[in-house]
Amino acid sequence: MGNATTSFAGRTWQLLELPALLLVPTVMLACAFLEVRATALMTMMVTVACLGLFLVGYDASRPTLRQIMPTVVLASVAAAGRVLFAAVPDVKPVSAIAIVAGATLGRRQGFMTGALAALVSNVYFGQGAWTPLQMYAWGMVGYLAGVLSDAGAFRRPWAVYAWGFASALLYGAVLNGWHVLGFLRPLTWQTALAAFVAGVPLDIVHGAATVAFLVLIWAGWRRAIERVVGKYDLGSARQ
Numbered sequence: 001m002g003n004a005t006t007s008f009a010g011r012t013w014q015l016l017e018l019p020a021l022l023l024v025p026t027v028m029l030a031c032a033f034l035e036v037r038a039t040a041l042m043t044m045m046v047t048v049a050c051l052g053l054f055l056v057g058y059d060a061s062r063p064t065l066r067q068i069m070p071t072v073v074l075a076s077v078a079a080a081g082r083v084l085f086a087a088v089p090d091v092k093p094v095s096a097i098a099i100v101a102g103a104t105l106g107r108r109q110g111f112m113t114g115a116l117a118a119l120v121s122n123v124y125f126g127q128g129a130w131t132p133l134q135m136y137a138w139g140m141v142g143y144l145a146g147v148l149s150d151a152g153a154f155r156r157p158w159a160v161y162a163w164g165f166a167s168a169l170l171y172g173a174v175l176n177g178w179h180v181l182g183f184l185r186p187l188t189w190q191t192a193l194a195a196f197v198a199g200v201p202l203d204i205v206h207g208a209a210t211v212a213f214l215v216l217i218w219a220g221w222r223r224a225i226e227r228v229v230g231k232y233d234l235g236s237a238r239q
Contacts, residue, residue: 013057020053021143024136024174032181040129040182047132051115054139057110066232070225071109071116074101077237078117083124090206094118095141095167096213102145104225105234110142130175137174139169157218162213168207172199 026048031039067133074097081093094117102110115135122131145154145163176199180192227232 003216016053017057020050020057021140021188024050025177028177028181032187035187040178042128043178043182044132047136050130051135051139053109054111054115058112058222061108067234070105070110070228070234071101074098074105075113075116075120078113080122082121082132086124090202091209092206093209093213093217094121094138094211095171095206096164096217098138098142099145099160099164099214100217100221100225101149101211102142103149103160104222105146105230107143107150110144110146111139112142114138114140114142130178133175133178137171141171142176144170160218161211161214164210165207168203168210171206172203 024043024047028039028043030036031042036042078094078097081097085091085093094114098110098117101113105113115138115145116136119131122128122134133149144167148154148159148163153163176196180195184191185197196233
């Protein structure tokens with residue numbers, strides 16, 4: 001009975017997973033269209049709810065300790081790497097490690113790696129209203145890496161590097177969108193466009209750094225993690 005309940009919960013979450021993750025950009029766009037003044041607060045609250053739903057769904061899948069450990073290790077390394085490169089703006093290994101996690105361990109593990117890395121490293125950088133957005137953004141970087149890998153898009157290294165660069169633009173779109181919609185006044189198409197354009201150089205640096213980190217770690221880390229997955233039969237964690 002317990003296994004059947006767990007299986008039902010897991011299947012239910014699989015149906016809710018994507019709508020929950022899409023809720024954040026949907027609310028942001030709706031707030032912009034409706035000109036909601038409390039966009040920053042509403043977006044943060046929806047993001048927290050999204051993260052909570054994801055954690056509930058992850059728990060419903062009943063991962064074993066050996067399935068969790070690789071994710072915890074990668075998230076810890078990503079958090080430590082972010083702190084290590086604190087002096088160099090936008091040069092951080094978090095996106096690259098989240099991509100490796102998603103591609104080798106699965107989309108949920110990729111999301112958890114990015115989200116946990118943001119949460120843990122912000123103990124050093126400072127927690128705030130931006131933390132849930134960073135958790136979501138880096139989580140989505142890893143999650144989409146898992147989706148792309150499952151679709152066979154990562155058969156060539158250049159495709160991994162391309163997503164590495166694009167992921168920085170995704171991360172920037174989430175954080176910059178939250179700032180623009182929530183705090184930029186007066187909010188017009190002109191001021192919003194100017195704000196996004198101002199963030200492009202930083203996003204490009206982030207993207208280039210992510211590609212550089214992937215060039216360094218992708219082949220070696222992928223082989224090592226895939227050996228661990230095969231040795232300890234962790235393939236079911238991707239489901």
